Amino acid sequence: xxxxxxxxxxxxxxxxxxxxxxxxxxxxxxxxxxxxxxxxxxxxxxxxxxxxxxxxxxxxxxxxxxxxxxxxxxxxxxxxxxxxxxxxxxxxxxxxxxxxxxxxxxxxxxxxxxxxxxxxxxxxxxxxxxxxxxxxxxxxxxxxxxxxxxxxxxxxxxxxxxxxxxxxxxxxxxxxxxxxxxxxxxxxxxxxxx
Amino acid sequence: xxxxxxxxxxxxxxxxxxxxxxxxxxxxxxxxxxxxxxxxxxxxxxxxxxxxxxxxxxxxxxxxxxxxxxxxxxxxxxxxxxxxxxxxxxxxxxxxxxxxxxxxxxxxxxxxxxxxxxxxxxxxxxxxxxxxxxxxxxxxxxxxxxxxxxxxxxxxxxxxxxxxxxxxxxxxxxxxxxxxxxxxxxxxxxxxxxxxxxxxxxxxxxxxxxxxxxxxxxxxxxxxxxxxxxxxxxxxxxxxxxxxxxxxxxxxxxxxxxxxxxxxxxxxxxxxxxxxxxxxxxxx
Amino acid sequence: xxxxxxxxxxxxxxxxxxxxxxxxxxxxxxxxxxxxxxxxxxxxxxxxxxxxxxxxxxxxxxxxxxxxxxxxxxxxxxxxxxxxxxxxxxxxxxxxxxxxxxxxxxxxxxxxxxxxxxxxxxxxxxxxxxxxxxxxxxxxxxxxxxxxxxxxxxxxxxxxxxxxxxxxxxxxxxxxxxxxxxxxxxxxxxxxxxxxxxxxxxxxxxxxxxxxxxxxxxxxxxxxxxxxxxxxxxxxxxxxxxxxxxxxxxxxxxxxxxxxxxxxxxxxxxxxxxxxxxxxxxxxxxxxxxxxxxxxxxxxxxxxxxxxxxxxxxxxxxxxxxxxxxxxxxxxxxxxxxxxxxxxxxxxxxxxxxxxxxxxxxxxxxxxxxxxxxxxxxxx
Numbered sequence: 001x002x003x004x005x006x007x008x009x010x011x012x013x014x015x016x017x018x019x020x021x022x023x024x025x026x027x028x029x030x031x032x033x034x035x036x037x038x039x040x041x042x043x044x045x046x047x048x049x050x051x052x053x054x055x056x057x058x059x060x061x062x063x064x065x066x067x068x069x070x071x072x073x074x075x076x077x078x079x080x081x082x083x084x085x086x087x088x089x090x091x092x093x094x095x096x097x098x099x100x101x102x103x104x105x106x107x108x109x110x111x112x113x114x115x116x117x118x119x120x121x122x123x124x125x126x127x128x129x130x131x132x133x134x135x136x137x138x139x140x141x142x143x144x145x146x147x148x149x150x151x152x153x154x155x156x157x158x159x160x161x162x163x164x165x166x167x168x169x170x171x172x173x174x175x176x177x178x179x180x181x182x183x184x185x186x187x188x189x190x191x192x193x194x
Numbered sequence: 195x196x197x198x199x200x201x202x203x204x205x206x207x208x209x210x211x212x213x214x215x216x217x218x219x220x221x222x223x224x225x226x227x228x229x230x231x232x233x234x235x236x237x238x239x240x241x242x243x244x245x246x247x248x249x250x251x252x253x254x255x256x257x258x259x260x261x262x263x264x265x266x267x268x269x270x271x272x273x274x275x276x277x278x279x280x281x282x283x284x285x286x287x288x289x290x291x292x293x294x295x296x297x298x299x300x301x302x303x304x305x306x307x308x309x310x311x312x313x314x315x316x317x318x319x320x321x322x323x324x325x326x327x328x329x330x331x332x333x334x335x336x337x338x339x340x341x342x343x344x345x346x347x348x349x350x351x352x353x354x355x356x357x358x359x360x361x362x363x364x365x366x367x368x369x370x371x372x373x374x375x376x377x378x379x380x381x382x383x384x385x386x387x388x389x390x391x392x393x394x395x396x397x398x399x400x401x402x403x404x405x406x407x408x409x410x411x412x413x414x415x416x417x418x419x420x421x422x423x424x425x426x427x428x429x430x431x432x433x434x435x436x437x438x439x440x441x442x443x444x445x446x447x448x449x450x451x452x453x454x455x456x457x458x459x460x461x462x463x464x465x466x467x468x469x470x471x472x473x474x475x476x477x478x
Numbered sequence: 479x480x481x482x483x484x485x486x487x488x489x490x491x492x493x494x495x496x497x498x499x500x501x502x503x504x505x506x507x508x509x510x511x512x513x514x515x516x517x518x519x520x521x522x523x524x525x526x527x528x529x530x531x532x533x534x535x536x537x538x539x540x541x542x543x544x545x546x547x548x549x550x551x552x553x554x555x556x557x558x559x560x561x562x563x564x565x566x567x568x569x570x571x572x573x574x575x576x577x578x579x580x581x582x583x584x585x586x587x588x589x590x591x592x593x594x595x596x597x598x599x600x601x602x603x604x605x606x607x608x609x610x611x612x613x614x615x616x617x618x619x620x621x622x623x624x625x626x627x628x629x630x631x632x633x634x635x636x637x638x639x640x641x642x643x644x645x646x647x648x649x650x651x652x653x654x655x656x657x658x659x660x661x662x663x664x665x666x667x668x669x670x671x672x673x674x675x676x677x678x679x680x681x682x683x684x685x686x687x688x689x690x691x692x693x694x695x696x697x698x699x700x701x702x703x704x705x706x707x708x709x710x711x712x713x714x715x716x717x718x719x720x721x722x723x724x725x726x727x728x729x730x731x732x733x734x735x736x737x738x739x740x741x742x743x744x745x746x747x748x749x750x751x752x753x754x755x756x757x758x759x760x761x762x763x764x765x766x767x768x769x770x771x772x773x774x775x776x777x778x779x780x781x782x783x784x785x786x787x788x789x790x791x792x793x794x795x796x797x798x799x800x801x802x803x804x805x806x807x808x809x810x811x812x813x814x815x816x817x818x819x820x821x822x823x824x825x826x827x828x829x830x831x832x833x834x835x836x837x838x839x840x841x842x843x844x845x846x847x848x849x850x851x852x853x854x855x856x857x858x
């Protein structure tokens with residue numbers, strides 16, 4: 001298909017940015033990842049994500065229901081790996097426990113919601129965030145609103161096909177990717193874990 | 195719900211918002227709670243935007259507290275006031291369109307039976323009187339005629355409340371409401387009788403003025419639907435906003451109506467349902 | 479019922495040995511659904527669709543489909559199909575013409591709710607006076623519902639597209655409904671040679687837990703989950719959330735291009751790519767065009783064919799590239815409004831090149847001479 005000149009970059013892009021997929025940005029093939037709208041080798045994306053995370057002033061992880069709940073085999077291990085990654089990065093965690101419209105009752109200090117993720121980003125002054133365990137539909141909803149209204153750099157660790165709405169997105173990502181990301185974070189920090 | 199499914203992942207307990215921690219620590223799943231336990235556990239309804247004194251909100255709260263198996267209950271709602279509360283209900287629930295709730299529930303119930311042949315999954319329709327008795331009556335009755343094993347609960351506030359108080363088939367004759375500026379010209383529909391004729395194995399009319407009775411009929415209706423066939427419950431739930439009475443008087447208004455003979459509780463149980471209910475109610 | 483083994487979809491569609499049979503379009507539907515590992519089918523009669531769902535009923539009785547019933551009308555059927563899909567099963571239905579219109583409110587909600595439903599539309603006229611005759615006007619109304627739309631030329635297309643439709647619809651990054659359209663009577667009620675797949679093979683089953691939204695079964699998280707909640711408070715946040723949701727449906731349709739290209743071998747087929755004049759059309763109008771093209775080429779006119787297989791997503795760039803070199807593009811259609819010509823005009827740089835016709839409707843057939851006359855006119 002056509003080459004896209006559209007860039008998925010930190011915003012704020014404006015009032016109502018288009019969905020990246022409708023601007024020709026395509027999801028990566030298996031083994032690849034997507035970085036600012038371009039398909040790249042998975043390891044390049046992992047390294048770039050690690051660098052973004054450690055260089056961030058205030059990195060925050062947004063774990064969604066699929067990882068917040070130990071609802072099927074394999075989740076607990078991923079949750080532990082995510083927690084270890086957050087510790088290595090020095091990132092805060094703000095959960096996305098569900099997807100219901102909560103405005104204006106939401107407390108942006110303790111949760112994030114796909115219908116208005118910008119509130120949490122503005123309130124907590126988040127410059128880099130990482131999505132994980134969020135159902136793909138809601139992740140894209142939120143990632144696009146973030147691009148439109150904030151300057152936050154978004155990273156999505158997706159167990160399915162990935163997210164072209166994120167600035168960096170992994171696909172088919174699981175425990176290995178979380179562990180690899182942690183190794184890279186530690187390596188880039190000069191080998192020292194906190 | 196698989197046993198242990200609702201467990202917070204290790205290390206995430208402290209970041210989970212309190213309404214979820216409470217649900218895990220003290221929720222109703224698998225507990226067989228009833229309305230007598232209200233106030234002692236974390237309810238399924240987290241918060242709701244319905245009006246003060248809303249009879250429908252009260253009926254909904256009592257209905258949710260009466261579900262025999264909340265951990266395996268999926269609800270189908272419809273457009274209306276109750277749809278504003280449902281995003282806050284800690285059960286999988288569907289809002290599709292206005293009036294198609296029993297058709298959605300038919301597909302849902304049969305599909306869940308296919309996927310979980312050895313497990314009970316209660317499908318409960320909870321919708322207003324406009325959705326049930328007017329726009330959706332076709333699909334409500336057809337689901338009964340097809341003997342779908344679902345429970346249909348009408349929250350009867352005698353008006354289209356969410357769209358600004360229009361007359362419905364459940365409004366009383368003479369009621370002056372929007373779209374009936376000179377008063378409603380025909381009587382309130384007798385849906386319990388229709389339900390009985392259409393093959394419902396259990397039919398009841400109740401109200402939140404008698405919570406224990408409401409709880410009993412909701413529970414019976416769901417248990418009968420699980421085993422035998424379609425069931426129908428009609429819950430009289432007055433609307434202070436559109437009928438312009440004091441929100442404090444919702445329950446007393448129901449009692450007054452009952453005294454005046456304008457509302458009565460009902461229960462019809464088919465022979466088969468009666469035998470079934472006796473067998474399980476004696477066992478307990 | 480023959481024991482069926484699950485096979486890789488690519489094997490089934492591209493490699494498995496095929497045997498040729500002379501069957502109707504409705505029978506082609508039956509044969510496709512038999513191999514599609516469908517959990518549930520819901521039926522409602524309407525001419526010219528009824529026979530398809532009768533035959534699906536037959537294979538339900540034989541055990542190939544696990545659940546099947548007749549609903550009370552198309553709006554209810556499409557609603558029941560939505561309920562089944564939200565419960566996590568693979569579900570199929572079919573309708574056409576006035577039935578499509580009766581059900582209409584449900585279609586945009588299928589896409590909005592990310593339901594991978596496959597529906598066959600056996601197209602028929604919808605206008606007053608009532609007609610049961612073939613006409614593709616209902617497709618005009620469905621263009622913006624978010625449903626992916628494939629248009630079959632013949633029974634072979636119908637058969638293959640139905641199987642492909644399930645595979646595309648269920649991709650996590652797509653996960654929206656697919657409508658497979660066939661021109662009523664012309665395809666459904668005529669016999670044609672169809673190369674059929676082995677009867678002992680079927681598609682892999684659907685995994686609802688890979689869906690981009692939670693399944694309504696109380697077996698996955700979050701449990702505090704409504705599908706789909708009202709986002710209708712009057713504030714910017716609600717508007718933005720709803721807008722972003724709508725854009726995500728468009729995005730899902732865009733993502734389907736890659737999969738459709740794989741399965742269909744492109745959203746269009748082209749014959750005589752170097753042609754000066756193209757006939758661009760879809761459905762059975764393609765077959766009529768082939769006849770006109772054969773005659774015109776004998777006369778020495780370099781005319782080619784663009785067979786449009788996917789209407790949504792629309793092959794805008796493929797058509798644009800071909801149109802830029804052509805002198806004219808003729809768009810024959812089986813409807814009064816000329817929706818396909820409008821679609822083509824919308825995407826090409828020089829809409830004046832488009833001949834918006836010939837059009838026949840009300841059940842009339844399209845003599846190739848009508849198309850030939852346009853070819854000759856442009857050629858001069």
